[in-house]
Amino acid sequence: MKPTKPSILQLNPILVPAINETLESLYIMHRLFQVDDKDAYIREHGAAIEGVITGGHTGISNDLVDKLPALKVIAVNGVGTDAVDLAYARSRGIPVTATFGALTEDVADLAIGLILAVLREICPGNDFVKTGKWPENPSPAAIPLSRRFSGKRVGIVGMGKVGRAIAVRAAAFGCPVAYTDVRAMDDIAHRFVPDLLQLARDSDILVLAAAADKAQGIVDAAVLDALGRDGYLINIARGKLVVESDLVQALQGGVIAGAGLDVFVDEPNVPAELFGMDRVVLQAHRASATVESRTAMGEMVLSSIAQALAGQRPEGSLTT
Numbered sequence: 496m497k498p499t500k501p502s503i504l505q506l507n508p509i510l511v512p513a514i515n516e517t518l519e520s521l522y523i524m525h526r527l528f529q530v531d532d533k534d535a536y537i538r539e540h541g542a543a544i545e546g547v548i549t550g551g552h553t554g555i556s557n558d559l560v561d562k563l564p565a566l567k568v569i570a571v572n573g574v575g576t577d578a579v580d581l582a583y584a585r586s587r588g589i590p591v592t593a594t595f596g597a598l599t600e601d602v603a604d605l606a607i608g609l610i611l612a613v614l615r616e617i618c619p620g621n622d623f624v625k626t627g628k629w630p631e632n633p634s635p636a637a638i639p640l641s642r643r644f645s646g647k648r649v650g651i652v653g654m655g656k657v658g659r660a661i662a663v664r665a666a667a668f669g670c671p672v673a674y675t676d677v678r679a680m681d682d683i684a685h686r687f688v689p690d691l692l693q694l695a696r697d698s699d700i701l702v703l704a705a706a707a708d709k710a711q712g713i714v715d716a717a718v719l720d721a722l723g724r725d726g727y728l729i730n731i732a733r734g735k736l737v738v739e740s741d742l743v744q745a746l747q748g749g750v751i752a753g754a755g756l757d758v759f760v761d762e763p764n765v766p767a768e769l770f771g772m773d774r775v776v777l778q779a780h781r782a783s784a785t786v787e788s789r790t791a792m793g794e795m796v797l798s799s800i801a802q803a804l805a806g807q808r809p810e811g812s813l814t815t
């Protein structure tokens with residue numbers, strides 16, 4: 496007998512209870528991330544799956560898409576679509592949706608948070624107080640001076656929604672902002688620098704906010720060298736935009752001054768060399784991890800699935 500509710504395959508957890516409750520009430524949920532033998536599970540349930548929910552970083556392989564013959568939509572619970580083969584989905588007529596606009600403010604906020612944490616050395620300062628070192632070392636000389644953020648030259652790589660929101664915030668700190676992207680944007684007053692090397696040379700802080708679909712490894716030893724010994728790298732986009740081994744070497748060798756990183760090449764594995772560095776602040780891919788963003792993202796995922804299963808083209812589909 497055909498089940499009364501459509502089947503949805505979920506590849507990543509959703510952390511908002513209300514979204515999970517709605518999913519549960521409307522669909523038969525197949526939470527693959529909770530399953531040990533994933534291949535066997537897909538062999539058993541794959542034929543019934545009508546929708547997939549995945550994370551931006553997780554995406555979906557073409558191989559898995561091929562095992563879901565009834566698939567009507569891939570809803571990415573995030574804005575990065577670099578882990579989904581959009582051309583393949585297009586060729587199969589499968590809509591792929593993302594949550595554009597839902598997380599912009601929070602990702603931009605974390606970029607600024609990382610800048611302030613790195614330049615003002617907030618994490619080592621926090622450790623100094625919390626581990627009881629202050630009374631043992633009461634002299635102000637016990638902690639070296641940090642660096643000012645206000646007024647620093649900020650270079651933004653990728654002037655999409657998030658890049659623009661970072662620009663607004665940096666400008667409020669009195670920072671001259673410049674940017675690079677595939678083209679100059681008429682509606683942006685900030686200086687466009689076509690060449691990433693030049694932007695790095697012209698920046699005190701280089702912030703990565705670009706999509707990683709076609710831009711892997713763009714920040715390499717040469718770009719870090721151009722950013723220079725007083726320069727900082729901030730990445731809230733994708734780890735693979737950076738040649739991570741070059742970044743580790745640049746930090747070890749004082750080629751750049753510091754880094755704030757939310758994303759890595761092989762999450763959750765982070766190069767251990769970064770752990771002991773005071774001028775490096777690390778996060779576990781958390782830029783959109785607020786109740787506000789994740790609720791708005793979850794609601795967009797729910798709409799995409801409902802529209803596709805009702806036979807409509809999901810709003811904002813990237814492939815149909």
Ligand code: 8YV
Nearest residue numbers: 550551552572573574575783
């Ligand atoms: C999320 C992301 O962590 O938007 C993206 O592309 O990588 C992040 O916002 C992820 O998609 C959550 O599922």
